[in-house]
Amino acid sequence: MPTRTIVVLGGAQAGPAAAIAARQADPDARILLLERARHVAYAAGALAYRLSGEVTRNRVLGGGADRLSRAHRIEVRLGVEAQTIDAARRRVVLAEGAVSYTSLVYALGAESPIPAVDGLGDSRNVFRFRTLGDLEGIQRRLRQGARRVCILGGGFFGLEAADGFLRRGCEVTLVERRSRLLTRFTERTARLGRQALERAGAHVFTGARVVAVDCRDGDVCALRLAGGRRLSTDLVVAATGLRPRTALLAEAGARVHEDGSLAVDARCATSLPRIYGCGACVAVPHAVSAQPIWFAQAAEADRTAQVAGANAGGGRVALQGTLGSAVVRVGDITLARTGLTGREARSFAGDRFASVAVDVPSCEPFFPSATPLHVELFFELRKGRILGAEVAGRSGADKRSDVLATAICAGMTVQQLAGMDLAYAPPFSTPRDAVNIAAGAAFARLARAGGE
């Protein structure tokens, strides 16, 4: 007899990861994974790379349901959608009856709504960019000859999608309502992203709002922007206004934050007994500010899935604070960030907030592969603790961002980082690495301001 029944809702990435972690924690449990769509256990973060042609379908899919079932003895039910959750009686109610659980893992992710513009929601060539199903719809259109793509949303997901379409040779237009792209980055770093996008051939409109669409045969054939501009298109991708899919659990009584994200503790337990949350729908405490923050990144989804799954399986695992680390490839450059954003750091540190920006070579300037790196550090005056960082460049941005993530996680100061011993050889770095130089500039600022 199984010791317990663990039900997992959501099958894209976090759900399966949690189910596997639960299996590792409890070899005897009955584990049931419910997914409304036709695919499970795929790298949701890989859609753009499948689109670009760099990744082949089967490799993104991994083994899907088969692998979960064979390798981990997880029962997978596809095409099944939970109607309600009855936390008091520990049941998930489906159209075809109820399933009882000992513990429940909620991993329904996040969704991009189609903007509320007449004709957009019911056109057949308008897609989200979240699931393998979305990708299949887009690919069908591309095979049928679609070439002009309009992407709504200039955040991480919009830019990743734009990059994928550009590499595939599509004509890409990106439309962002706000005055600039990538608002988690500073204006200067975000501009490097926009420039890279434009160098790769994209048309970019910021401060632009879609007010109407022209349709033909059930398809959108043009977007109309406030101000009168008309953008002809074969395909529309909505990658804007991402929001957590938490309504089902909120209706069951779970605590959610103002932005709709699910509140969980360090064990990824929700406010309801025996219900754990993970993936792109939960908010996790920030390592620096301790405030819960929500950002739907795949690595964060996986981190929470490990914890939620293990605890649902009877383990006692705690989540470390998040750093909000993220990296995106846009044309020929990479943008990476970690820790508090500039805006968050300013609000966290108040009048002790300071920042520096440096432009330095990625490796020895005399080495042929050297390219410029833009590094920004957000830090506290006086003690000099690093709060956040962003790095942009053709090569080595991900490396510096991860070094800075580690430093932030450990509570290091800019002084420590300035003098820290990193590995040097001409193809990889400069004797004083980009991180040392940026931290040195921060330390100089600190010294001028009378820090320690």
Place this chain on the structure above:
Amino acid sequence: MPTRTIVVLGGAQAGPAAAIAARQADPDARILLLERARHVAYAAGALAYRLSGEVTRNRVLGGGADRLSRAHRIEVRLGVEAQTIDAARRRVVLAEGAVSYTSLVYALGAESPIPAVDGLGDSRNVFRFRTLGDLEGIQRRLRQGARRVCILGGGFFGLEAADGFLRRGCEVTLVERRSRLLTRFTERTARLGRQALERAGAHVFTGARVVAVDCRDGDVCALRLAGGRRLSTDLVVAATGLRPRTALLAEAGARVHEDGSLAVDARCATSLPRIYGCGACVAVPHAVSAQPIWFAQAAEADRTAQVAGANAGGGRVALQGTLGSAVVRVGDITLARTGLTGREARSFAGDRFASVAVDVPSCEPFFPSATPLHVELFFELRKGRILGAEVAGRSGADKRSDVLATAICAGMTVQQLAGMDLAYAPPFSTPRDAVNIAAGAAFARLARAGGE
């Protein structure tokens, strides 16, 4: 009138860096740089990359004496060698008279002796691989048709030289006395280096001793190894038995360690008044063990030069402990390391020593550029503190090593590292990065051994 006279001995890399740091600390000082050879202020670590043809001469040279003089008002004297240092009277004695100093920076570096084999020392096609002068001699021979190169020494410098010659199309034979290459790495990681070298076409002999040489017209034409093997060659490069050039200062009474390296404190002050040491000749305290360690790496030379120069100029700057971080490119792979070596960590931690090795993908396995990474961690049982690490792979080894360097510098535990939030996107990493996976394996070991 200048406030003080700062004399810097040694002009390759650390000397000029110290002189510039001294200038920043004291805008009014007279600063005098003495160098026995014809070149100053070049990237000594770049010789192999100049050899390979990747780097052009002028870019390695930077601006040399001209730049030091014009941009930093440093008097440069070339072809000048100090005979003695009179610490009591604060004078450096040269063949052409004495120079008085207010403070002295000693940066005479390290040298590879030519092994004591009859005929080797006085042959004209036997070179060291330390200075631009050495490189010029080698390049002259290559232009004259030399094609077969024997390199003595299988440490960092020998491998870097081998890589340069191989990329230039030479036939390379590497001879190492010890039973294996790269003894600062574990046997397993070092083997990856050897395999890469052999894949690139090199012949490698370990446990091999040169006992005699055959000469023709003043050149070595073959090396004879113990056991009878004869290696025909057009050129011999000695990159073995590196030792610090500290005799001059030791004769003046300065304290040196058993290995001949110069003892300095955290301000890079030697045991003699107003004499600072920096560069490839000094030993610096290790960040983990606090023991002074000597290893002649360019980044370490630069770090000490910053400190010695600033303090010689009246500043008060302290050096952070070193991590022994290093990276070397060998054929198609990169080997990087940081913190205590496996051997050092074992001796430091005693029966609390533990290590793990994992082989993981550098980025999403479904992404075309994914390649295997070999990661080894040395750590303490119980608390789980990371003591050292090494990483080898075709891509991303330098990144993981620098992340681990930061973690070691901050005193992080394997548990913290296992759950740390690093930036993820398919071209750059896996949702759980190589570092997380390696640290997770270490934490599992810790848990089995009854750690925290």
